[in-house]
Amino acid sequence: MALACDLVYAADDAKLLAPFTSLGLHPGMAATYLLPSRGGINLARELLLTGRTIRGEEAAREGLINRSYAREELLEKTLEIAGSVAANAPIATRLTKIALKSAHNDLEEALKWESLAQPVTMTSKDMLEGLTAHRERRVPKFTGS
Incomplete structure (x- = not known):
């Protein structure tokens, strides 16, 4: 669901994954469209084909999310950003x-x-x-x- 959002933030230590194939499922929720458009085709292939878990810091570095923050700062930072947009x-x-x-x-x-x-x-x-x-x-x- 986060992939469909305009802005995405996560805690540095958040676990992000798309484990469809490792569960015996074809990806759903438009993951085959949203994941490549957000993080690029190479990252999408790796995550969708392997089911690998990545942390928030890596997701930010790879462009899958906008930024990651320390868990204790996440709510404050995202509310600040939301206020700026609003x-x-x-x-x-x-x-x-x-x-x-x-x-x-x-x-x-x-x-x-x-x-x-x-x-x-x-x-x-x-x-x-x-x-x-x-x-x-x-x-x-x-x-x-």
Whole structure:
């Protein structure tokens, strides 16, 4: 399930595994799609074909997760990151999530999407608030409009 999330964090000593084949099962839950897209085909092959367990530190190093933290810091750090994301302009964040999920096939496709999405944010009250707050050196108060 974590593979389907936008951001993934784990404790340094967390155990991550996809033991399907070692249990006699074909991978499920879109693991054959999500694991290669997140951690690369080589890591996906190794984890899916062997059922090997990796720790959070290695998962972060391999790009399978965003970062790992000491277990006692994990909740605080992830709540801080979640707060940072939640504090951003909702419309811009939503459109950025769509763009990242779209996995554009080439530069031209990405530029086309951006040429459609950016004007939406440029006409928002949130953009004006963001620019004003930046100029006034204060935290913006976004409303999603």
